[in-house]
Amino acid sequence: MNLKNILFGNGDKNTEDGTERLVPVKEIYGGVIAIKNGKFVTVLEVLPLNFYLKSELEQKNIISGFAAFLKTAPDELQIIVETRPADISAFCERLEGYYNSEKNANCRQMIFEDAQMVNFIAETEGLSRRFYIVLPYTGQSSEISDVASEMYDVINTARQYLEACGLETVRHSNEDEFLINLLRNYFRPFSAAAENSNTDLPEALTPDSTDCTGSGYICIEGEYRSYLYISGGGYPTTVGLAWGAPFVEAGDGINISFVLKKESRDKILPKIGNTAMFNRSRLKDVGDTRQDFEQLDDAVESGLYMKSQINREGEDFYYLSTVITVTADTPESLKKREKDILNLCGANGFSVRKAYYMQDKAFLSSLPLLQTDTDIFNKSKRNILTSSAAALFPFSSFEMCDEKGIFYGLNLHNSSPVIIDHYDTARYSNGNMAVFGMSGAGKTFFLLLLAMRLRMQGVRVYIIAPEKGFEYRNACEAIGGRFVSIGAGSADCINLMEIRRTTLDIDSEMRGNRDNGSVLLDKIQSIHIFFDLLYPTITPDEKYLLDRAILNCYKAFGITRDNRSLTDKNGKLKKMPCFADLIPFMEKFTELKAVTMALKRLVEGSASGLGGQTNIDLKAPFIVLDTSRLSKEFTALGTFIATEFVRDRISVSRVNKKAVILDEAWKIAGENGNEQAADFVINLIKTVRGYGAIFVSATQNVVDYFALNDGKFGDALLGNSRLKLLLQLEETEAVKLQEKLMLTESETAEVIRAGRGEGLLCAGRNRIAVEIRSSDTEFDLITTDRESLAKRVKPE
Known part of the structure; x- marks a missing residue:
């Protein structure tokens, strides 16, 4: 069987295995797919959100916003959820480049271990979920260029309504390439991504081998796929908010296609009325003790309810069809996954059937072309109103996996790798981060891990440590950094008056x-x-x-x-x-x-280390400025000198990436809250983005953080940090942040009960629970755990 004919067709009615029944793709242009039957569709990629960490009010507002989207959307649309092993190939390729150019042996070892760790997570734990909405063209044009122009407004309207309910939509740099790669996943799952070349599009999408002869599965390029559907009567009578979420979390190898088809009110209301009348008349002939009586009575009540909701509440009537794709490497593992999804659906009140002898039709129905086969649709359609259709809301699994970012660890909600690109200005208005965590939660560990991984990717790093700066020394010197101790008895000195x-x-x-x-x-x-x-x-x-x-x-x-x-x-x-x-x-x-x-x-007395000429190497790629040896009265002074030095260094140029990490940032303003010093730091965090830098502030004293200047200092740092990481906190401090960050009760509870090295990562509206992961070498260089350190002490 030649799937080139499935996609593009050749007019041959004698195609092997009857592929003439399958709708082919004709052309892709301007973000629009032209189908050979004359129809056109476009595809929006949607970034999900962590629905279950939202408050009850937020959840209701999200569903209400999605209902508004459905009201304005075309009468027919398709929602696709894809689950696959996380693709971190581009990330590992970047690490390979850093490895080849790195000269420090410890850095090379850590880059190698990080690549191994991320790859292992992706293969064994990491899953990536992608969400798409397929919209049809409903105009009269037949030229794809005209269709693309007309669809521009449809797409923008859809984006506006989706973003109003908290969903971001991806704007790809090349929409045609995105669509080609999307289709490629269905027809050539193991081939490389599309590249700009003169390769013929049909050839680029044609699989090397296919087998559609089985009654219960098809095989494309060695990937086995079977198709199931939820029967029309197989839905629960009542559903909650985001009732489509269990399908999203079904696991690796499970893809879902939801098709919603709106029916005209003028057409459907008479049908509902006639059906209700017919069922009422049948009730008279059925005894009230028979099971049939209850079923007919429920049908009458449902009909009257739908009629009332359509007439009085302005709801629309839809048919919903759900097709489930199960993929695996072998027929045996395919059967196991089928059994798992059947058990999952049964546990949630859904009745699922396998599309025996209709696998090719179900395959077509699963494609992002909004071309559901009539037989499949009739067997799987379920009537549904706008409120229930909106409550489907499957976009409830959030991931943070930026191709060019820094590896943080594991997403505890869905086992995907967490990779953040602080310098991606398209995704984050600024790459600044505020970190909170009680003593022992792993705050210093995370800061140093982040700093080292930034250094390994060519970022110039400056760390200012007013507390326990010695914890940074081992790692700093191991990767070729410069550890500067500012304090009594130290030979290191930075001249504040020096102009550089x-x-x-x-x-x-x-x-x-x-x-x-x-x-x-x-x-x-x-x-x-x-x-x-x-x-x-x-x-x-x-x-x-x-x-x-x-x-x-x-x-x-x-x-x-x-x-x-x-x-x-x-x-x-x-x-x-x-x-x-x-x-x-x-x-x-x-x-x-x-x-x-x-x-x-500062010049002649006990703190003379603050008053002399600069005598340190200012050009090291990794500098730690330890001010923790200063007495309490001089801590703010030393920290300010260090911060002013860093401001000087990063403001020379914005060409290269830089990072400033300030632990216990509130100390720079002193216990009494010096206004000018606080403003200096606030101005720095507001402007670092313009210097090609990011600013990471951290504290374990949340109350002190917001006590200075009536909270002005803490509010400014928080307001100018797009990213926040909340490691384990005491309840009183977690409640304080709940107020500042508008956390839900469940999010606050997540922070309080987090284990060491676990926390809540916030990026704008979205929040995920994350577990920080390090390699063995990184752990050995960073750890401050007493037992781990004791094991390294050589016996005398």
Whole structure:
């Protein structure tokens, strides 16, 4: 049997096995499929949402929104749910590229282990679910180019209504290529994806081998498929919201096709009325103790109910047909999966039958062409009203699997890999993330795992650690990073007064300098914030004198407001002053005596590590800035110096990807909530996207996070973080986040009862439970677990 004839036809009525009965595809153009019988369809890919983690009110609103979509949609449409092993080939290919270019041995080992782990998950646990809505063309045009133009408005209207009920629709860069690959999955399941070439379309979609001779299955390119359908009378009498969800979660190798066909009210109302009258008359001839009486009585009640809902509530009448595709590698495993789906359907009140001797017709009905075979449709159709049709809502399994992203772990709802691309601006308005987790929940583990995987993919990473910074050291040095300890007794130092660039124009390397703003004045703003933290009671008069002292100090080094003064005659940056150089200029103003004494502690006293010249490598691809050794009163100062240094580094260019990770971000503002320092961080998180960077903030103290500045600081960080990860939290802190993130009761409970390394990942409207996964090498480098560390200690 030649399935090229199934798709495209050749006019030959003597085709083997009667393939002339199957509707062929004629052409694909402009996102439209032309079928040989003269009809046209288009296909929308829909991203699902995690329906069961929504509140009851949200669920009802979603169903109501989907009902509104059905009201405006064409009279006939098809919903397809595909389940298959997760395809992570593109992700692994990218890892292979990073592996080949990586020079650090530990990084190479971790890249290799990550690729193995993700591939194993995809093969054994990972499933990918895709959702499609097939819409027909209902106009009069016969030219596909005209049809594509007319369908543009239909598609946009559908997108608007779907997005209004919380469903995102995918806008493919090449819709024709998407449609070809979609059909390819049905006809050539093991072939490569379509590429831009001169390959003839029929040839590209023709399978190498087919067998349609069996009564209970067909075989295409070695993949065995059988087709079942829910019988017309095989649906439960009453259904709940998202009653189609059990089919979605049926497991690997199960695809579902739902077809909804709306009937005209003028046509259907007389039929309902006549049927009800006929059944009433039959009731008179049936004894009230017979089973027939109950069935007829139910039929009468159902008819009257439908008539009332159509007339009074404005509902529409549909016929629903459900076809189930079961796929497997062998006939034996096919039978097992058939048995599993039959048991699942039976447990949920559905009666399923196998399409014996109609497998080819059922195959056609399962295609995303809205071409259900008449025999199949008549055997499987069930009358249904708009409310029940909307409640079908099968789009209830959310996945986060970005081809170019960072592997997080496993989706606990459906066993799919969780891969997030923080730099995908089409999917996420920003790639920033806020992480919350109680002590021992795995917050530091996740931050370091994320940082290492970003580094392995060529991202320049900066970590600022005001608490237990030593936990980052082992991993940092193992992957060739630079660990900087800022604190008493440390030889490392970062000079806050150092100017490291010659222009404020971030695009100067691409188009030349177009921003004439003074780099010096920008730096002085940061120095003033530092003094606000150092000496919180500084007065406006003292600020003015301090400003003069700072300008005079820079002037002594030949640096003025003119950016040209920053470099010597060879174009190299001049030597910059440090706080030790600033003190003599401050001492000239007696009014600054108290402020000067506070600064001297950083230069001459116990915290002298904050006041000298920079003496660290600033160009390392992975830098950890540990400020945890500072005393409590200096923690905010040291963290601000580290953050200002990072801001300086990432704002030089936006060409390369960068990541800033700030643990316990609220500490930079100090316990009393310094307004200027808080605004500095808020401004940074708002602008990092423009620098080609992401900002990841984290805390285990949710209450403190929102206590500063009446919650302004925490709200700003949260509001500018498109992604949130909620690891295990105490109930009081989980309830606080429930209010801020508008979590449902079930989502909040998910966070409270999460195990170590588990949490709720939020991306906009969608939330999934995720388990963080690491390779053995990553675990050994990151873990802070006492028992794991104790095993490594060599006996004396």
